[in-house]
Amino acid sequence: MSYQMKIEAVRNSFRAALDSLTADSQAIEEVRVSYLGRKGKIAKLFALIGSIDSSERPKFGQLINALKNDCQSSFDEKVALLTAETKDSNEDSLDFTLPGAVYRRGSLHPLQQTMDEIKDIFTSIGFSVAYGREIDDDYHNFQALNMPKHHPARDMQDTFFVDDNTVLRTHTSNVQIHLMEEQDPPLRYIVPGRVYRNEAISFKSYCLFHQVEGLYIDKHVSFSELKGTLEYFIKRMFDENVKIRFRPSYFPFTEPSAEVDIWNEERNQWMEILGCGMVDPAVFENVGYDPEKWQGFAFGMGVERIAMLKYKINDIRHFYQGDVRFLEQF
Ligand code: PHE
Numbered sequence: 001m002s003y004q005m006k007i008e009a010v011r012n013s014f015r016a017a018l019d020s021l022t023a024d025s026q027a028i029e030e031v032r033v034s035y036l037g038r039k040g041k042i043a044k045l046f047a048l049i050g051s052i053d054s055s056e057r058p059k060f061g062q063l064i065n066a067l068k069n070d071c072q073s074s075f076d077e078k079v080a081l082l083t084a085e086t087k088d089s090n091e092d093s094l095d096f097t098l099p100g101a102v103y104r105r106g107s108l109h110p111l112q113q114t115m116d117e118i119k120d121i122f123t124s125i126g127f128s129v130a131y132g133r134e135i136d137d138d139y140h141n142f143q144a145l146n147m148p149k150h151h152p153a154r155d156m157q158d159t160f161f162v163d164d165n166t167v168l169r170t171h172t173s174n175v176q177i178h179l180m181e182e183q184d185p186p187l188r189y190i191v192p193g194r195v196y197r198n199e200a201i202s203f204k205s206y207c208l209f210h211q212v213e214g215l216y217i218d219k220h221v222s223f224s225e226l227k228g229t230l231e232y233f234i235k236r237m238f239d240e241n242v243k244i245r246f247r248p249s250y251f252p253f254t255e256p257s258a259e260v261d262i263w264n265e266e267r268n269q270w271m272e273i274l275g276c277g278m279v280d281p282a283v284f285e286n287v288g289y290d291p292e293k294w295q296g297f298a299f300g301m302g303v304e305r306i307a308m309l310k311y312k313i314n315d316i317r318h319f320y321q322g323d324v325r326f327l328e329q330f
Helices: 003-019 025-036 041-051 057-093 110-124 152-156 174-182 223-237 281-287 303-311 316-320
Strands: 135-137 161-163 166-168 187-196 208-218 244-251 254-264 269-279 295-302
Touching: 003 025, 003 041, 003 057, 025 041, 025 057, 041 057, 110 187, 110 208, 110 223, 110 303, 174 187, 174 208, 174 281, 208 223, 208 269, 208 303, 223 244, 223 254, 223 269, 223 295, 244 269, 269 281, 269 303, 295 303, 303 316
Parallel strands: none
Antiparallel strands: 135 166, 161 166, 187 208, 208 295, 244 254, 254 269, 269 295
C-alpha cells in the first residue's frame, strides 16, 4: 500500500469514528486518544518516514501534517457541537430552578356546600331527599296550595310565566303537592332546588335563588314538633347558642304559619331564614288526604340567606357571578 493510501485510510476511519460519535465523554476521549494521541494512529504514520524514499519525505511530512490538522479541527468542531446539544436539552427538561406549575383546584360552590349541609342534618333525623320540577303548572305552584287565581297572596311572589298556565316555580312548595299526589302518608321529605322570582336585582334579591322545602306528615303531628325540628336544625347549622325566634306569619297553605328569624350579631338585627306552618286542611283535601286523620308541618328555607349569614356574605349577587376570587374562599 502506498503511503498516500495509508494516510487516506486513517482519514476515512477517523471520519467514520467522528460520525458515529455521541455526547458520551468517554467515547469522545477514546477517539481523541486513538487518533490524535501521542501513540495514536496519526503519530504512528510519522514512524513510517524512515521507510520512505528520501525524495518523497518532505511531501509525506506535509500530507501527515495536513491530516493531523484536519482531524484536530474537525474533532474540535464535533465535540463543540455535541456538548452544546447536551447543554440545550438539559436546559429544556431539567431546570430545577424554574417555579413549579400551579394547578388550580376546583371546589364546591358555597350554595352547594350549604345545601349539602342542610341535607346531611335532615337525613340524619330521618328525612329523605326529593327533587321536583322547576317549570310547573299554575295548579301545583299556586292553586293546590290554596292560592286560587287572583288570590292576593300571589303578589307575594312575582312570577315568571312561561304561558298562561305554566310558571317557573316561585317556591319549592310545588313539590309538596307532587309528593302527596304520588304517595300515601306518612311522608318525611326535604326538597332542595332552584326557584325563580321576577324581582328587581339588588344586594339582597336575585331573579333566581334556592330553597329547601320540608314536608312531614303523619298522625298526631303538632306544632311543637315543627318547632323542635327546626330548632334542632338551626342549632346544628349555625351554633348551639344562636338566638332564634318564631314570628307569627301568613301562608295560604299552612295554618298556623310562622317565620323564623335568627339574630345577626354583625348587623344587630333579626334576619328571616324560613317560613313554616302546619299544613292547611284545604291542601290535604286537594291531594285527597283525610284532614281528620293526618296532620303535618311544612317549611321552606332560603339557601342564599342561610349561606350569607353563615359565611358573612353581604351581597347575594356574589353567588351568581362566578368570580374565582370569591369562590376560592370556600
Ligand atoms: N313557600 C314559602 C315561600 O317561599 C315558604 C313556606 C314553605 C312556608 C312551606 C310555609 C311552608 O315563601
